[in-house]
Amino acid sequence: MTEIKKFILDNRLGKVFENKTFRDYTTIKVGGKIRLVYMPNTIDNFLRFYEHFRKYDYPLFIIGFGSNVLASDRDFPGVVVSFRDLDVLYFRIGGKVKAYPGCPVVRLAYDLAKGGYGGGEFLSGIPATVGGAVYMNAGANGSEIKDILIKARLLGNGGATVYETKDLDFSYRxxxxQAENLICLEADFVFEKEAEPGAALKRIAELKKTRRKTQPIEKLCAGCTFHNPPGMYAWQLIDRIGFRGYQINKAQVSNKHANFLINNGGATSADMIKLIELIKEKVKERFDIDLECEWVLVNF
Ligand SMILES: Cc1cc2nc3c(=O)[nH]c(=O)nc-3n(C[C@H](O)[C@H](O)[C@H](O)COP(=O)(O)OP(=O)(O)OC[C@H]3O[C@@H](n4cnc5c(N)ncnc54)[C@H](O)[C@@H]3O)c2cc1C
Structure with missing residues (x-):
């Protein structure tokens, strides 16, 4: 690992950090130590790092805002890459945007709305980077990232390739x-010119208000914990087994939204997993439904 760190620093490929933990890089703030965190300053430099890194046998994990990630309490023996320090977030010509993986989607939604372009309002309350949102097919209020994505440049074993949206097998989250472990390097979006100026900004303000009322956004959390089973809401199932507010040590089912599991301060990953497993067991027992965890579980 010392050699990898040296390679990054000698070639000025960005920043490196040791002694960080997943608590520093996730919104739920749990998880063990990370051997090395690398923050590239450009995509080209990341690609240079990647070519070098491939010679080793260490695990690699890409992190966005860590808003859908639960990492285990164990130490992570590899490199976590964060694109949040890239020199450029996005370019825009009218409603056409080329965005880089560390760009916050909230920023896109706001900037485009301010410029008179709509279609991205649903992104305004999702604490995601472009890379994480494309990977997860993030969505809200009846729209998903796939609806505004035109194409994406992705890195796989065969190198970097541009894929059109129709070739990316998007479905609910x-x-x-995910299936092929591809890394998002850039993404092109299209936003629509507004017929009524100011409508997108107004809609963003409304959505923000609703979110504040219905989701525990002020708490340490990682978004919805379970996928909604077809035709149902996971929060209703959790409510019906009487688990709203239920707590195991510092891991708790939110009182505000039963599909949000929160860290009440000092929860471990083991606490969160115990709560997840118990909910799955009770829902299975009562309704014969297998809840599927939406969170990305790392280093378990
Ligand atoms: C308060 C709150 C509200 C939320 N509301 C919503 C919502 O309404 N709708 C919704 O869909 N989600 C929601 N989420 C969940 C979360 O914001 C989304 O899943 C989001 O897409 C995660 O983005 P991220 O950048 O934080 O990715 P992370 O959580 O950091 O990572 C998620 C996955 O994406 C991968 N990834 C990240 N960047 C890249 C990249 N460049 N290339 C390849 N893979 C990458 C990671 O390796 C990981 O597997 C919410 C979360 C919170 C905390």
Whole structure:
């Protein structure tokens, strides 16, 4: 690992950090130590790092805002890459945007709305980077990232390739990136010119208000914990087994939204997993439904 760190620093490929933990890089703030965190300053430099890194046998994990990630309490023996320090977030010509993986989707939604372009309002309350949102096919209020994505440049074993949206197998919180372990390097979006100026900004303000009322966004959490089973809401099932507010040590089912599991301060990953497993067991027992965890579980 010392050699990898040296390679990054000698070639000025970005920043490196040791002694960080997943608590520093996730919104739920749990998880063990990370051997090395690398923050590339450009995509080209990341690609140079990647070519070098491939010669080793260490695990690699890409982190966005860590808003859908639960890492185990164990130490992570590899490199976590964060694109949040890239020199450029995005370029825009009218409603056409080329965005880089560390760009916050909230920023895109706001900037485009301010410029008179709509279609991205649903992104305004999702604490995601572009890379994480494409990987997860993030969505809200009846729209998903796939609806505004035109194409994406992705890195796989065969190198970097541009894929059109139709080739990315998007479905509810699923994508080809997950199935094939592809890394998002850039993404092109299209936003629509507004017929009524100011409408997108107004809609963003409304959505924000609703979110504040219905989701525990002020708490340490990682978004919805379970996928909604077809035609149902996971929060209703959790409510019906009487688990709203239920707590194991510092891991708790939110009182505000039963599909949000929160860290009440000092929860371990083991606490969160115990709560997840118990909910799954009770829901299975009562309704014969297998809840599927939406969170990305790392280093378990
Ligand atoms: C308060 C709150 C509200 C939320 N509301 C919503 C919502 O309304 N709708 C919704 O869909 N989600 C929601 N989420 C969940 C979360 O924001 C989304 O899943 C989001 O897409 C995760 O983005 P991220 O950048 O934080 O990715 P992370 O959580 O850091 O990572 C998620 C996955 O994406 C991968 N990834 C990240 N960047 C890249 C990249 N460049 N290339 C390849 N893979 C990458 C990671 O390796 C990981 O597997 C919410 C979360 C919170 C905390």
């Amino acid at each position: 699923k994508s080809r990136l």
